[in-house]
Amino acid sequence: xxxxxxxxxxxxxxxxxxxxxxxxxxxxxxxxxxxxxxxxxxxxxxxxxxxxxxxxxxxxxxxxxxxxxxxxxxxxxxxxxxxxxxxxxxxxxxxxxxxxxxxxxxxxxxxxxxxxxxxxxxxxxxxxxxxxxxxxxxxxxxxxxxxxxxxxxxxxxxxxxxxxxxxxxxxxxxxxxxxxxxxxxxxxxxxxxxxxxxxxxxxxxxxxxxxxxxxxxxxxxxxxxxxxxxxxxxxxxxxxxxxxxxxxxxxxxxxxxxxxxxxxxxxxxxxxxxxxxxxxxxxxxxxxxxxxxxxxxxxxxxxxxxxxxxxxxxxx
Numbered sequence: 001x002x003x004x005x006x007x008x009x010x011x012x013x014x015x016x017x018x019x020x021x022x023x024x025x026x027x028x029x030x031x032x033x034x035x036x037x038x039x040x041x042x043x044x045x046x047x048x049x050x051x052x053x054x055x056x057x058x059x060x061x062x063x064x065x066x067x068x069x070x071x072x073x074x075x076x077x078x079x080x081x082x083x084x085x086x087x088x089x090x091x092x093x094x095x096x097x098x099x100x101x102x103x104x105x106x107x108x109x110x111x112x113x114x115x116x117x118x119x120x121x122x123x124x125x126x127x128x129x130x131x132x133x134x135x136x137x138x139x140x141x142x143x144x145x146x147x148x149x150x151x152x153x154x155x156x157x158x159x160x161x162x163x164x165x166x167x168x169x170x171x172x173x174x175x176x177x178x179x180x181x182x183x184x185x186x187x188x189x190x191x192x193x194x195x196x197x198x199x200x201x202x203x204x205x206x207x208x209x210x211x212x213x214x215x216x217x218x219x220x221x222x223x224x225x226x227x228x229x230x231x232x233x234x235x236x237x238x239x240x241x242x243x244x245x246x247x248x249x250x251x252x253x254x255x256x257x258x259x260x261x262x263x264x265x266x267x268x269x270x271x272x273x274x275x276x277x278x279x280x281x282x283x284x285x286x287x288x289x290x291x292x293x294x295x296x297x298x299x300x301x302x303x304x305x306x307x308x309x310x311x312x313x314x315x316x
Contacts, residue, residue, distance in 0.1 A: 003114035005032055012064035012110050013141050013179045028111040029062035029077065037061050037074070037081035039092045039315030041101055046253055046296045048217035049103065049133060049156065052202050056101025056130065058092060059311060060108050065137045067160070067171045069228070069271050071259055071308055076108065080311040089119035092315060093128050102216055103154065105133040110140060113147065120151055131218060138180035138223075139173060145186040155187040155221045162237040170228075170268070181245065187221050188249050194220030221246075222296070224253040229260075230270055232279045239287045252287055253296035256280045259308065 005020040018026035025031045041054030049055050059072070061081035074080045084092075093104050109116050120132065131153035138158040159180055161167040167176035200213035223242050227235045235254075242252065256275050265271050287295050 003118055005114055009111075010141070011113055011144060013139055013173070013175070014064050026064075026111065027066075028064040030111040033083040034085065034089055034112050034115050035061035035081040035083050036089070036092070036316045037311035037313060038309055039096065040309075041096070041099055042105065042309070044309075045105065045133075045156070046217075046222055047214055048196060049105065049154070049222075051102040051214065051216050053100040053102055055103055055105040055133065056093070056096030056099070057105040057107055057135075058089075058096075058109075059309065060106070060112055062111055063108050063137070064110055065139045065171050065173060067137075068268055069170060069258070069261070069265065071257070071261070072108075072311075073261060073264055074311050080313075082313045082316045084316060086115050086118045087122065089115065090122035090126070090128075093119060093123040093130075094126060095315065097128055097130050101130060103131045103133050104128070105135055105156070107135040108137070109134060110136060110144060113144060117147075117151055138183060139171075139176060140179070140183035142182050142186050145183050145190065149190055153191070153219050154217055155191065156224065157184060157187060157221065158224045158226070159184065159238050159242055160226065161234060162241055163234045166228075166231065166234055170271075177241070181241070184221070184223065184242070184246070184250075188246050191219055191221060193249055194251055221250040222253050223250050224255060226255045226258055227275050227280055227283060228258060228271065229273050229275055232276075232282060235283050236286050239283065239292070240290060243287070243290050243292060247291070248293040251294055251296065252292050254280075254283055254287060254298070256298045 007019050007021045009018045009020045009026045014027045016027040018024040023032045038059040042057035043050045043054050045055050061075045063076035070076045133154040134152045135156040162177045164174040168174035196215040202214040205211040225238050
């Protein structure tokens with residue numbers, strides 16, 4: 001089935017009405033082509049996704065949300081990337097599988113949903129058998145998530161804010177919490193309980209008594225939250241909101257890797273510093289006290305531009 005691009009785009013909650021079928025660019029920056037900035041094995045996701053061989057990650061250019069502090073600013077604003085068609089995208093999926101990827105990881109995919117699904121249909125007919133990870137900002141319509149039924153095995157979704165003020169200031173989306181909550185409800189409904197593979201791909205390290213076997217994630221939802229400088233209370237509100245709504249049906253991933261890219265933050269002086277690690281520790285304790293199961297956390301050294309991939313069209 002070949003899916004048509006919208007003539008009045010409503011793929012994301014912005015519903016900007018751009019005639020994408022005629023090549024008009026939406027708020028996200030996308031027109032009628034598919035712009036991809038990198039397609040490669042990626043080792044910096046949560047361990048059950050990166051595994052030992054890497055996640056087959058496709059970084060799409062453009063973004064409906066466009067947060068002012070975006071760590072992938074070069075691609076979210078469409079400054080990097082190569083324009084390809086559906087056939088080439090399907091081959092990229094298969095090439096990543098041939099390289100040994102554990103999954104196909106679609107990063108910021110929302111505005112290319114019709115082409116992405118067409119490419120998955122083509123690739124599956126040619127032997128693609130990997131799980132599909134939908135790696136999203138969380139700012140999704142319910143209809144968009146429902147359209148992914150049968151295609152997505154894992155949602156790796158952000159939950160950025162509860163505060164409408166912060167969502168408006170940093171993402172121009174005061175409705176973020178309401179919209180992301182509704183989308184997350186459908187993600188969990190669609191995939192059910194969080195499920196790891198029955199057998200580990202890597203045993204525990206006998207030299208490290210604290211190590212555990214590594215299992216790949218087969219199906220389920222991971223909810224990421226990137227802590228921002230000075231926003232401990234909203235981060236706690238996000239944790240509470242997600243856990244009260246979904247409990248152990250999801251796994252939280254609490255991230256301290258915020259990197260202040262100073263060139264783009266002139267109007268946001270409160271964001272021109274890193275996260276206070278003492279506050280991050282408080283957030284972790286808070287999540288555990290609320291009963292978070294197998295919460296993913298980050299240790300020091302993540303807030304550096306070296307953890308931002310090179311968007312050099314590798315694999316495209």
